[in-house]
Amino acid sequence: MQLHTLTLREASEMLATKQISSVELTQATLQRAHEIDPKIQSYVTLADDVALEQAKQADERIAKGKDLTPLTGIPFAMKDAISTRGVRTTCSSKILENYVPQYNATVTQKLADAGAVLIGKTNMDEFGMGSSCENSALFKTRNPWNLERVPGGSSGGAAASMAAGLCNFSIGEDTGGSVRMPAGFCNVTGIKPTYGRVSRYGLISLVSSFDCIGPMTRDVYDCATVLETIAGHDPQDSTTFNSPVPQYNQNLNKTVKGMTIGIPKEYFVSGMDAGVENAIQQAIRTYEKLGMKIQEVSLPHTQYALPVYYLLLFAEASSNLARFDGTRFGLSASENAKDVIDIYLQTRHEGFGDEVKRRIMLGAYALSAGYYDAYYLKAQKVRTLLRRDFELALSSVDILLAPTSPTTAFKLGEKTNNPLEMYLSDIYVVATNPAGVPALALPAGFSNNMPVGMQLIGKHLDEQTLFQVGHAYQQVTDWHKQNPVIGD
Amino acid sequence: MTQYEPVIGLEIHAELQTRSKMFCSCSADYSNAPEPNTFICPVCTGLPGAMPVLNKKAIEQATLVGLSLNCSINEFNTFARKNYFYPDLPKGYQISQYDLPIASKGWLDILDDTDSPMRVVVRRVHLEEDTAKLAHEKNYALVDFNRAGVPLLEIVSEPDMRTVEAALSYATKIRAILRYLGVNSGDMEKGILRFEANVSVRPRGSSELRTRTEIKNLNSFRALTRASAYEIERQIKVYENGGEVVQETLGWDEAHGVTISQRGKEDAHDYRYFPEPDLPPLQLDRNWINSIKNQLPELPDAKNRRFMEQYELKRREASLLTAEKSLADYFEEVVSKSKSSAKTVHSWLTGEFMRYMNDSGQTLEDITLSAAQFAQLIDMVTDKSISGNSGKVVLNEMLNAKRNCDPSQIVKEKNLAQVSDTGFIQEAIEKILSDNPREVEQFLAGKETIVQWLMGQVARATKGKADPNIAKDLLVKTLEARRK
Numbered sequence: 001m002q003l004h005t006l007t008l009r010e011a012s013e014m015l016a017t018k019q020i021s022s023v024e025l026t027q028a029t030l031q032r033a034h035e036i037d038p039k040i041q042s043y044v045t046l047a048d049d050v051a052l053e054q055a056k057q058a059d060e061r062i063a064k065g066k067d068l069t070p071l072t073g074i075p076f077a078m079k080d081a082i083s084t085r086g087v088r089t090t091c092s093s094k095i096l097e098n099y100v101p102q103y104n105a106t107v108t109q110k111l112a113d114a115g116a117v118l119i120g121k122t123n124m125d126e127f128g129m130g131s132s133c134e135n136s137a138l139f140k141t142r143n144p145w146n147l148e149r150v151p152g153g154s155s156g157g158a159a160a161s162m163a164a165g166l167c168n169f170s171i172g173e174d175t176g177g178s179v180r181m182p183a184g185f186c187n188v189t190g191i192k193p194t195y196g197r198v199s200r201y202g203l204i205s206l207v208s209s210f211d212c213i214g215p216m217t218r219d220v221y222d223c224a225t226v227l228e229t230i231a232g233h234d235p236q237d238s239t240t241f242n243s244p245v246p247q248y249n250q251n252l253n254k255t256v257k258g259m260t261i262g263i264p265k266e267y268f269v270s271g272m273d274a275g276v277e278n279a280i281q282q283a284i285r286t287y288e289k290l291g292m293k294i295q296e297v298s299l300p301h302t303q304y305a306l307p308v309y310y311l312l313l314f315a316e317a318s319s320n321l322a323r324f325d326g327t328r329f330g331l332s333a334s335e336n337a338k339d340v341i342d343i344y345l346q347t348r349h350e351g352f353g354d355e356v357k358r359r360i361m362l363g364a365y366a367l368s369a370g371y372y373d374a375y376y377l378k379a380q381k382v383r384t385l386l387r388r389d390f391e392l393a394l395s396s397v398d399i400l401l402a403p404t405s406p407t408t409a410f411k412l413g414e415k416t417n418n419p420l421e422m423y424l425s426d427i428y429v430v431a432t433n434p435a436g437v438p439a440l441a442l443p444a445g446f447s448n449n450m451p452v453g454m455q456l457i458g459k460h461l462d463e464q465t466l467f468q469v470g471h472a473y474q475q476v477t478d479w480h481k482q483n484p485v486i487g488d
Numbered sequence: 489m490t491q492y493e494p495v496i497g498l499e500i501h502a503e504l505q506t507r508s509k510m511f512c513s514c515s516a517d518y519s520n521a522p523e524p525n526t527f528i529c530p531v532c533t534g535l536p537g538a539m540p541v542l543n544k545k546a547i548e549q550a551t552l553v554g555l556s557l558n559c560s561i562n563e564f565n566t567f568a569r570k571n572y573f574y575p576d577l578p579k580g581y582q583i584s585q586y587d588l589p590i591a592s593k594g595w596l597d598i599l600d601d602t603d604s605p606m607r608v609v610v611r612r613v614h615l616e617e618d619t620a621k622l623a624h625e626k627n628y629a630l631v632d633f634n635r636a637g638v639p640l641l642e643i644v645s646e647p648d649m650r651t652v653e654a655a656l657s658y659a660t661k662i663r664a665i666l667r668y669l670g671v672n673s674g675d676m677e678k679g680i681l682r683f684e685a686n687v688s689v690r691p692r693g694s695s696e697l698r699t700r701t702e703i704k705n706l707n708s709f710r711a712l713t714r715a716s717a718y719e720i721e722r723q724i725k726v727y728e729n730g731g732e733v734v735q736e737t738l739g740w741d742e743a744h745g746v747t748i749s750q751r752g753k754e755d756a757h758d759y760r761y762f763p764e765p766d767l768p769p770l771q772l773d774r775n776w777i778n779s780i781k782n783q784l785p786e787l788p789d790a791k792n793r794r795f796m797e798q799y800e801l802k803r804r805e806a807s808l809l810t811a812e813k814s815l816a817d818y819f820e821e822v823v824s825k826s827k828s829s830a831k832t833v834h835s836w837l838t839g840e841f842m843r844y845m846n847d848s849g850q851t852l853e854d855i856t857l858s859a860a861q862f863a864q865l866i867d868m869v870t871d872k873s874i875s876g877n878s879g880k881v882v883l884n885e886m887l888n889a890k891r892n893c894d895p896s897q898i899v900k901e902k903n904l905a906q907v908s909d910t911g912f913i914q915e916a917i918e919k920i921l922s923d924n925p926r927e928v929e930q931f932l933a934g935k936e937t938i939v940q941w942l943m944g945q946v947a948r949a950t951k952g953k954a955d956p957n958i959a960k961d962l963l964v965k966t967l968e969a970r971r972k
Contacts, residue, residue, distance in 0.1 A: 318571075319569050322573065329535065
């Protein structure tokens, strides 16, 4: 029995039927992580003590047979942008390298309450700024499918830990594709829920109006299970929806026959790798075989998605990152400081990486007097157009289908000297975040032995349809069941 | 020589006295915190990942203030981030309101320096969060976050005031209204209420708006008037010497009585305002606004009009009482329990009673004397059971006693009951006249004013108990009798 390839559902059944204890499962997971992860470097922190304590408590719950949830006793990994009380939370930045939160994010608390076992915190691009995990200020994470290649970003560690079998599920965060793009690179299932579906309280903000926490799993069934646990209204996050959370797993097996998939024509233009396009076309044919109708749709403002996304990101991030000033937590560089301004300058100079500094400067510029209207305000207006694009397209079809990335995972170092080219790798995933719509990433095949990802994009709060359509695909394909052989 | 006219606008910062802070559930009562940094949480200390949640009570109180300043309440509200770095600002931005404040375009009628009514336009009222407090030490500074996140209201006037007196009158009235609404204690020493004055001067008769300066952190009415007056004089001198006033932010040095430049225009912050993405826009319901309107209490102006009419007081007399709601309420309670006229109650309250408060530095909240017993005392004077002077003695006794006490008991204890027994008074008069033959001679020689002095001797001899009318009659009669 290979524990590291178990789905959440399988592991949960084994725990419930006492074929294995949570402590045993957790120990095996930790042991594998200590063995394998030095090659992958997906974890920033392995929380052995916390994990074993939580596993023990989970076993007590299981023994009593009380308050059991599908996540009780299941080891998981958490992106290092989400606050975990007592376990350091770095955002893969020097400025937070030794920061230990005093409180739990709502998502952390919900998972703890459900009895899930926190294995560790996963690497990411610093503050979520990047598409390859190479912008981590701590170390670079490698793609388990090919150690020369990047896992994608910014939730690269989350995707890699999942693909390498170093956790049973993983919590990522998607600001502009940060769950879906690495999921695609690493052959993992992952969802960016509707904006406001999952509480952001305790998530260290990159872009407050884009950020969405979402699970990364082995299949759609697990993804639905985890989302159901972490979703819902939070009195501490005023941007969460007050509507009830559906039982996402309930309609998974409902037929997709007769439903319509929209193919955004703007996404199928030059720039896409032939191997990626081929895999996506095959997926479309698979759906046709399942009785779905295929219809071309238009998202006419797609060409503006990237500039709008980045402009708003720069602006909000420049403000969100202001609190890292060296006075209360994290790095404080005050050697030879003459005054508090010196402390700010030194701390932020030493604490932030180049990409973070670049984005803060661009954001402060876009918000300054005299430029606000031309940049920030204009971008917000176009954002409304992007949102309408999706609403209009989705009014005639049930879901949209698109790749998660124009290429498969690229090589480490390939794009680090060209920020603009790096930005372009997010071309298919960024528009959903300004629009707020949910999108599910699924493994869709391989090109040159590297995974290809596709995404299904749905209507606001209609995650259920995404899961239904995604599940139907995974019932007739086994891409998601492929596991990498970790090389040396 | 050019005559100059000042142009003054005020920004008033008033902390709201809600139980919890603006965006978290920490207590807002920071002045009663046991120690620094005890009323804090991840939200008000700006820890990574913490998010704000609006305080409904703060919205309610801000709406009340807006309505009482005749503002229109904006149904669609947004919050904005005001970005700047300072150690008292944990997030690196202050959550405030920018283009869509909760209330705007109101007005307040005040009396100017010549006691004539004038209208000050209130440009806007907006909500924001207060900052932490810094304690500067020699080589470092300490930060206390207990105050961070306390709801703060900013009330901005148009530059409508033309004298320092008008500015003071406006500020005083705003303070009274805030206290009437129970949203702010008006305590300026603690910084719960503070002012900023925008000042410029121009040739009298001109309608131009010249370069203004902004004087920050004025923590008393005295500071407000002194700083504004100083700044007006300073600017006039600059123009008289052929100079130009520079737009800048000033501080007020209370000890030296001068304004000090803190920041020039070129150093002015670019606050990079943008909508706060962590708080969705706040849509206020028309019906809800109306229900707040129904909670509005009688405000100082309305009360003043009613007092003038109902109690037949002059405007100045009424406003002495209505400046403070608690005093006005106390007055009405005493009147309702007393058989004496409202005028009489008014003169006791604004006379001896207020003198006692001023001398002892107490406020009405410190006074334990019940309205009923105060009324009883006033009535004892009115019906001549005791003299007015004795009444004052008894009142001071009662106020000092710090407990409820029966005035008639004090009268008995101190033997102050007014005596109209002519025999007793006559006896005293005879003794005084025989002890003071020289004064009697003076009277007989035609110096009638000496009667007043002799009356004083009678009062002293009878310990103030002699009914003054009877005593005077008897004294004059006795003196006249000696003429023969």
